[in-house]
Amino acid sequence: MxxxxxxxxxxxxxxxxxxxxxxxxxxxxxxxxxxxxxxxxxxxxxxxxxxxxxGPVTPLAPRNPARQQPSLPAPIPVQQQRDEQRALQESMSDEFDVSTLLDTDDTLSFRRPGVGPDVTRKLRAGHWSIQRQLDLHGLRTDEAREALGAFLRDARRTGLRCVRVVHGKGLGSPGRTPVLKTRVQRWLVQKNEVLAFVQARPAEGGAGALVVLLRPGLR
CATH class of the missing domain: 1.20.5 (Single alpha-helices involved in coiled-coils or other helix-helix interfaces)
Structure with a gap:
């Protein structure tokens, strides 16, 4: 091979x-x-x-399918706010005549029927310490009324007994007439939680403020 x-x-x-x-x-x-x-x-x-x-299946027709509602914001109690504002305005009228209820000796004062004159004397002398103050300077009438009502409700709820309300002497008002001062007096007289009030001492505001004694609170 x-x-x-x-x-x-x-x-x-x-x-x-x-x-x-x-x-x-x-x-x-x-x-x-x-x-x-x-x-x-x-x-x-x-x-x-x-x-x-x-085996063969026939799908059922949907019945009342659940619909998920979108989350809604918390409702604003508009009607409740209106009712409270209306009740506040009705409970503190500008037309209420307080001339017969005020003591206008040397200084202005008010005491509810059944409250002895010693209460206003003690209030004027500073027997109760002022625990809180509300200043209404610069507010319109409706704003001042609403602020005062809210202030008194909160003071009563928290157990305050003696507060001061500063309304001013009205020197800047037209005609130098103390419009707000007079209305604050009217409003306070109409509030049942107010037992008495006196014109503040000069060191506490004098004729531009009131010292208010409230009923015992709900604490």
Whole structure:
């Protein structure tokens, strides 16, 4: 056998293992493809298992579906505020005549019926310490009335007994007439929580302020 023939035989012998490896790879690829297809089939079968078990299903028409309401802001009690403001205005009238209820000796004072004159004397002398003050300077009439009403309610609720209300002497009013001073007196007389009031001492505001004694609070 010639060298050329011997080389051809060796080449064919070398191709045998290569062919076997190619065959094994094709078989492995085919096996992997079958496994992938079987896995896909199992997933699809599991997805449709319930439908296959119960058969055809007709969906029910929705009845009164629940509708989620959007969250709304807290309501503003407008009517309640109006009612309170109206009640406040009605309870402190500008037309109320207090001339017969005020003592106008050396200094102005008021005491509710049943309250002895010693109360106003003690109030004027500073027997009760002033616990809080309301300054009405610069307020319009309606603003001052509302501020005074709120101040008295809060003072009564917190158990205060003696407060001072500064209304000014009215020197800046038209005609230098103390309009707010007169109205504050009228309003205080109409409030049941007010037992008495006196004109403040000079060091406490004099003719521009009143010292007010309140009924015992609700604490």
């Amino acid at each position: 010639s060298d050329e023939q011997c080389g051809s035989v060796r080449s064919l012998q070398d191709l045998g293992p290569i062919a076997r490896r190619l065959t094994e790879r094709r078989a492995q690829a085919q096996a992997e493809e079958r496994a992938r297809r079987e896995a896909v089939a199992r997933v699809q079968a599991e997805r449709h298992l319930f439908a296959q078990a119960v």
